[in-house]
Amino acid sequence: MDENRGIWLTPTGAGIALICFFLPWIEFSCGTMTGSISGAEMGGVMWVVFVAALLSLLAFYYFRNYDELDRAKPVVVLSGLTAIAIMVYKFFNYKSGVGCCQGGVEQLGEIPAMRQLLGNSTGFPNFGFSIKFGAYGTFAGFLLALIGAHFLDRQRISKKPPKAVISYYSESLQKRDRPPSFE
Numbered sequence: 001m002d003e004n005r006g007i008w009l010t011p012t013g014a015g016i017a018l019i020c021f022f023l024p025w026i027e028f029s030c031g032t033m034t035g036s037i038s039g040a041e042m043g044g045v046m047w048v049v050f051v052a053a054l055l056s057l058l059a060f061y062y063f064r065n066y067d068e069l070d071r072a073k074p075v076v077v078l079s080g081l082t083a084i085a086i087m088v089y090k091f092f093n094y095k096s097g098v099g100c101c102q103g104g105v106e107q108l109g110e111i112p113a114m115r116q117l118l119g120n121s122t123g124f125p126n127f128g129f130s131i132k133f134g135a136y137g138t139f140a141g142f143l144l145a146l147i148g149a150h151f152l153d154r155q156r157i158s159k160k161p162p163k164a165v166i167s168y169y170s171e172s173l174q175k176r177d178r179p180p181s182f183e
Helices: 009-020 044-065 073-110 114-120 132-148 163-176
Strands: 024-030 033-038 125-130
Touching: 009 044, 009 073, 009 132, 024 132, 044 073, 044 132, 073 125, 073 132
Parallel strands: none
Antiparallel strands: 024 033, 024 125
């Protein structure tokens, strides 16, 4: 892959993560009823995932304007790893919560008073939990941004030197080009 093209993986991945944040992430089912929620509807700490994607995208374009993409690399890596860690934590948190809830309902069915109240023929509904494409897309977007961060310090977009180097050389040229003074 051409290194100039590799740098574009970062904003592409961050953009995918931003879009997928608002798509369905988790689908819950209880008997015949189903519902899904997105990362935005989860709220709380999940907004850090959104901010991390936005920060990666903004850092890329900000430092690209100054032709110093190598300075965007730490921002992209830190925000990407933070977002992935939050997503993995929330996944296991939801997975254990659904399992706990299902186990609790099954235990309620074992209580004789509940069987008397509801009858022996009444069954308890099954709880379901599945991850949807929004979560996969957000995760893949951050992975793509992290892969793109590898290319950020490889090569400058333009061949001209950074502004700090230009200002140093322009000052020394101005001193050298002055005519000598005979005082």
